[in-house]
Every structure is written in structure tokens, then in C-alpha cells.
Amino acid sequence: MSQNISNTYNDGFDNQKDENVPSKFSIGKVVCVGRNYAAHAAELGNEVPSRPILFIKPASCVINNDQPIASHVIDMPRDTVYKVHYEAELCVRIGQPLKCATVEEVKACIGLIDGVTLGLDLTLRDLQSELKDKGHPWERAKCFDGSCVLAEWVAPDVYGDFSAVNYQLYINDKLTQDGKTEWMLFPLYDLLSEISYTFSLQPGDVIMTGTPSGVGVLNAGDNLTLKLGEHHWQSKVI
Numbered sequence: 715m716s717q718n719i720s721n722t723y724n725d726g727f728d729n730q731k732d733e734n735v736p737s738k739f740s741i742g743k744v745v746c747v748g749r750n751y752a753a754h755a756a757e758l759g760n761e762v763p764s765r766p767i768l769f770i771k772p773a774s775c776v777i778n779n780d781q782p783i784a785s786h787v788i789d790m791p792r793d794t795v796y797k798v799h800y801e802a803e804l805c806v807r808i809g810q811p812l813k814c815a816t817v818e819e820v821k822a823c824i825g826l827i828d829g830v831t832l833g834l835d836l837t838l839r840d841l842q843s844e845l846k847d848k849g850h851p852w853e854r855a856k857c858f859d860g861s862c863v864l865a866e867w868v869a870p871d872v873y874g875d876f877s878a879v880n881y882q883l884y885i886n887d888k889l890t891q892d893g894k895t896e897w898m899l900f901p902l903y904d905l906l907s908e909i910s911y912t913f914s915l916q917p918g919d920v921i922m923t924g925t926p927s928g929v930g931v932l933n934a935g936d937n938l939t940l941k942l943g944e945h946h947w948q949s950k951v952i
């Protein structure tokens with residue numbers, strides 16, 4: 715498959731650059747949340763879950779804009795017939811160890827959330843459906859190299875308890891995904907608590923908090939813009 719994405723950070727759009735926080739940690743595991751927005755569950759014909767649906771992408775999936783521009787090319791699977799779908803998601807980076815923590819303990823953990831950004835959870839949707847139908851794991855559809863595209867980390871301070879964060883994905887200047895964390899079925903602190911009972915979290919781990927509705931296929935030549943408040947990041951599918 716020749717579909718690649720190169721991500722270029724656009725200084726011209728970002729007037730809050732001094733808030734960007736550099737990587738203090740190497741990326742650990744990426745804990746992803748499935749169906750955290752009811753409208754997205756509905757668009758794929760899935761039921762709304764009673765507990766968060768969790769899966770993990772290994773660090774080998776991650777393309778991060780903190781890296782030099784030359785490395786911002788997603789290494790798509792080369793021998794697949796499946797189309798690549800995008801899912802834009804709010805992402806946080808973990809700054810403190812967390813294990814078996816209640817929601818109150820999550821709220822009280824200073825420095826737990828070390829950075830915030832937007833990311834793309836790239837998915838071979840048709841393959842994922844085939845694997846789900848067979849009762850097989852999803853990794854072949856979700857964990858290929860380059861399947862986790864992260865923009866630059868920014869300081870978390872202005873986002874409060876993350877209950878009122880808005881973010882958008884534009885494709886070719888058309889609003890394609892509009893995310894509001896108030897729509898999350900499981901808010902961030904609840905997620906972090908729930909996750910911590912299954913996977914101990916370590917500094918450098920990343921949480922992808924689930925995608926709002928509007929997912930679809932990436933096509934060669936698409937121009938993507940991720941917007942998180944004053945922060946804008948651009949990518950191009952090549």
C-alpha cells in the first residue's frame with residue numbers, strides 16, 4: 715500500500731508555541747478506548763458499552779511530531795488490500811505511576827497528566843470487522859507501524875478536569891470530526907481509574923480517549939488539520 719502520511723508542524727498556525735511541552739519520557743504503551751462516544755458507536759452499528767472497551771497499541775505504532783520532521787512518515791502495511799480509516803482523539807501523556815487508583819486518587823495525583831495533544835488512531839476497519847466476526851484480536855487492524863499519529867504535546871493546565879475540551883479534525887478544510895469531551899460516556903478521570911486497575915500506568919504511557927463520530931477513509935492527497943483550541947497541526951496523506 716502506498717498510502718503514507720507526512721506530518722508537518724505548522725508554526726504559522728500555532729500562536730501558543732511557548733506552551734508546548736517537550737518529551738521528558740520515551741513513549742510507553744498507548745492505552746486506547748473504544749466506543750467512548752455514543753454517536754460513534756451508533757455510526758458503526760455497535761452497542762454502547764457498560765464499561766470502557768480498552769485495547770493497547772505498542773510504542774512501535776507511534777509517530778510523534780516531537781520527532782524531527784524527516785521521521786513524520788507513517789509506515790503503512792505494505793501488503794494489505796484494506797483501506798486506512800482515521801479516528802481523531804484527544805490524547806494525554808502520563809507523568810506519574812498509577813496503579814489501582816480510585817477516581818478521587820486520580821484527581822489528587824499531582825502531575826499525573828503531563829501533556830495533552832490530539833492524535834489519529836488509524837484503523838484497517840474492514841480487517842477489524844473480519845477479525846471481530848471471527849472472535850480474533852484486533853491487533854492486525856489497529857497496531858501496525860504508524861497507526862498512532864500524535865501531534866505535539868502541550869501543557870495540560872488550561873484544560874481543568876477535561877470535562878469541557880473541544881477539538882476538531884478537518885479534512886481538506888471540511889469539518890469532519892467534532893469532539894466535545896462532555897459527550898464522553900466515560901470521562902477522563904473515570905477512564906484513568908478504570909484503566910489503572912487493569913494496566914499499571916507509567917510515565918510516558920499515552921491514553922487515546924476515544925473518537926467522536928465522523929470516522930472514515932483516508933485518501934492520498936488529503937490535507938488534515940487537527941485543532942485543539944489555539945493549537946493547530948497539519949498533516950498530509952501522501
Ligand code: ZN
Pocket residue numbers: 746747748801803835922924925
Ligand atoms: Zn480509536
